[in-house]
Amino acid sequence: DVVMTQTPPSLSVAIGQSVSISCKSSQSLVYSDGKTYLHWLLQSPGRSPKRLIYQVSNLGSGVPDRFSGTGSQKDFTLKISRVEAEDLGVYYCAQTTHFPLTFGSGTKLEIK
Amino acid sequence: VQLVESGGGLVQPGKSLKLSCSASGFTFSSYGMHWIRQAPGKGLDWVAYISSSSGTVYADAVKGRFTISRDNAKNTLYLQLNSLKSEDTAIYYCASRSFAYWGQGTLVTVSS
Numbered sequence: 001d002v003v004m005t006q007t008p009p010s011l012s013v014a015i016g017q018s019v020s021i022s023c024k025s026s027q028s029l030v031y032s033d034g035k036t037y038l039h040w041l042l043q044s045p046g047r048s049p050k051r052l053i054y055q056v057s058n059l060g061s062g063v064p065d066r067f068s069g070t071g072s073q074k075d076f077t078l079k080i081s082r083v084e085a086e087d088l089g090v091y092y093c094a095q096t097t098h099f100p101l102t103f104g105s106g107t108k109l110e111i112k
Numbered sequence: 113v114q115l116v117e118s119g120g121g122l123v124q125p126g127k128s129l130k131l132s133c134s135a136s137g138f139t140f141s142s143y144g145m146h147w148i149r150q151a152p153g154k155g156l157d158w159v160a161y162i163s164s165s166s167g168t169v170y171a172d173a174v175k176g177r178f179t180i181s182r183d184n185a186k187n188t189l190y191l192q193l194n195s196l197k198s199e200d201t202a203i204y205y206c207a208s209r210s211f212a213y214w215g216q217g218t219l220v221t222v223s224s
Contacts, residue, residue, distance in 0.1 A: 048205055048214045051214075054212070092155065100169075101161070102158065103158070
């Protein structure tokens with residue numbers, strides 16, 4: 001199984017600051033079609049997860065451009081510029097390249 | 113787009129339950145679909161996948177006990193849960209291919 005190692009486990013940031021979350025996979029996430037199926041999800045408190053970023057760097061529908069994703073092969077980063085209060089919650093990276101699908105353990109973002 | 117799960121509840125160990133996920137607002141028959149679960153206070157755990165052509169893949173933890181299926185005429189995804197164990201206690205979410213769309217989840221509690 002592909003192990004997704006996500007860091008840090010938690011973050012506390014002030015409104016307006018920028019933050020980055022790292023996600024490293026135990027295997028390359030490049031699929032046979034050449035695409036990389038690494039996604040970022042946000043689970044706000046009491047809500048179901050929502051996809052923010054798909055295939056490393058593509059912004060999901062309705063997601064503000066304060067969110068950005070970078071990376072390749074086994075090393076990926078989610079950056080949130082100018083954090084807002086609504087950004088609090090748990091962020092997960094997820095890979096859909098290899099079965100079984102796997103998720104990072106999550107990064108809890110708190111607002112100072 | 114809307115995904116609405118139903119069928120969760122309290123069930124005794126060893127018993128069965130069938131979950132449903134009703135889809136609307138997109139061409140359900142063209143999408144692969146997942147079931148993902150989240151134990152109380154824990155992270156996300158992929159359970160099963162069914163392709164648009166009804167090919168299936170399961171997590172090892174549920175293989176032989178759970179069955180994913182779909183009825184494209186009814187725009188509905190199903191998960192049959194048999195031989196339930198206490199460790200199957202979780203919120204069960206349905207989600208579309210690449211996690212673009214998620215339901216609100218349905219809680220399954222396995223306890224005597």
